[in-house]
Amino acid sequence: MVALSINGLSKSFGQVPVLDALDLEIEQGSLVAILGASGGGKTTLLRLICGFERADHGSIAIAGAAMDAPLGNGGRRLHVRPERRRIGYVAQDGALFPHLAVGANILFGLDRAGRRDVARAEALLDLVGLPTAYASRLPQTLSGGEQQRVALARALAPAPRLVLLDEPFSALDASLRTGTRQAVAEALARAGATALLVTHDQSEALSMGDRVGVLREGRLVQLAAPAVLYRRPIDADLARFVGEAVLLDGLADGACVACALGRLALAHAVAPGPVEVMIRPEQIRLRPDGAGCAASVETIAYYGHDAGLTLRLSDGARVAARIDGATALGLAAGAAIGLEVQGAVVAFPVADRHSNPIAGAPPCP
Ligand SMILES: Nc1ncnc2c1ncn2[C@@H]1O[C@H](COP(=O)(O)OP(=O)(O)OP(=O)(O)O)[C@@H](O)[C@H]1O
Ligand SMILES: [Mg+2]
Known part of the structure; x- marks a missing residue:
């Protein structure tokens, strides 16, 4: 009722x-x-x-x-x-x-x-x-x-x-x-x-x-x-309002999106074209072996049970990551690391952006 x-x-x-x-x-x-x-x-x-x-x-x-x-x-x-x-x-x-x-x-x-x-x-x-x-x-x-x-x-x-x-x-x-x-x-x-x-x-x-x-x-x-x-927030503003969100320019081609963090699977397909890609900080994983997308650690905020990192990608973009506190203790500002994104990401179509620097990326994984 x-x-x-x-x-x-x-x-x-x-x-x-x-x-x-x-x-x-x-x-x-x-x-x-x-x-x-x-x-x-x-x-x-x-x-x-x-x-x-x-x-x-x-x-x-x-x-x-x-x-x-x-x-x-x-x-x-x-x-x-x-x-x-x-x-x-x-x-x-x-x-x-x-x-x-x-x-x-x-x-x-x-x-x-x-x-x-x-x-x-x-x-x-x-x-x-x-x-x-x-x-x-x-x-x-x-x-x-x-x-x-x-x-x-x-x-x-x-x-x-x-x-x-x-x-x-x-x-x-x-x-x-x-x-x-x-x-x-x-x-x-x-x-x-x-x-x-x-x-x-x-x-x-x-x-x-x-x-x-x-x-x-x-x-x-x-x-x-x-x-x-x-x-699955319905737009980028909502993504930012409910929790922390990493938003990057991207180019969607149906089930996948290419962005500065590589080619990522989409949680739901969007029309091919320029998009804003939304990734939650806890989806970003560090690769100690340096594999994945190259980045350097800018800042580390240690909270005990977890830690917030600011990372700089090779194209200059900054992204936030959330990792467990014990792993953060082994990191220092300036360290070079590899990144990968775990799980599907969300894309919001961008109507007024015509060119995209990521066009021509490798095929969807
Ligand atoms: N009786 C009233 N007369 C004139 N304006 C009012 C009146 N009651 C609320 N407002 C205005 O309406 C808007 C919404 O107020 P409201 O108190 O509903 O917000 P709120 O979401 O509860 O905010 P908060 O999180 O700060 O409590 C505000 O701009 C407020 O100044
Ligand atoms: Mg109120």
Whole structure:
């Protein structure tokens, strides 16, 4: 069943368009993460779904029922009040009430009887992976990650049809973020909740979303499983936005492409002609025997588990590679090495480039 259905949603503030005919459908029980730059309209989208803003055009339906939609042709619109939409909203600032204990925070949105239901608060604490004894503590005595989980428990308390999460982990440090993301994703799955999360953090989107959408110029330019989005982005801008990307000029001839890193197999065929070739840094492998494409090491950034290299090819082009940390320890800036590309690459046709320096390369491997 479709839990959330958005069609042609547009919203402007004054003369400034924020959302432009956006479409999105979320299946019951799944989590969609939307990735977008700051100011791109992520919070606006969630506020429209909640009913805190009114759409200019298009429609929003929850479980098949219209929430914000045109009424006939007269320009009038249906707008269901926020409290009637049964949505759990973890807002960007996500603040808990400092004067209320954790349990009272969780039960805050319920009716009078619900607010006295200690067992329910404890069950929700358990659901988000926190000790039930936390119910009596004040929020400021919890860590940032624990407070985020309480905010989620509060959003889940009224058994909402839909949970919206606005950058819920942005205030957490890196070590806490990973664990909290996982705990929240598990809690949502256990509750069988349908969720929409918006973030500008690509690792958050890729690790949490069953599907990930990229919001650009007010629309979802691609909505796909995380691996598809990462490995098969639909254009070069998207490739750069979702992860690190090496982009080189190339010449495609159907199933293969010739570029400064040699002749490479394409993940999907493109029309013969000039292209931009997209290679992920971890696809570039070093050949200690010097075979493959000649390059020299320019810089090495050691991160521990892995390392980022900048390599200069013989034609002067610079490419980024990501290799494991142990291998990087054996390298020095200036070293001459060979490179090869592992796996298929993606090519984006370039309409306005007529000449190509790589024409006449050897046949496809
Ligand atoms: N009530 C409002 N009145 C006027 N402009 C607004 C209003 N709300 C949002 N905007 C503008 O709409 C644009 C999108 O804002 P929004 O908060 O949706 O972005 P965002 O993607 O959530 O950004 P961030 O990642 O920084 O939270 C911004 O340019 C913002 O200034
Ligand atoms: Mg925002």
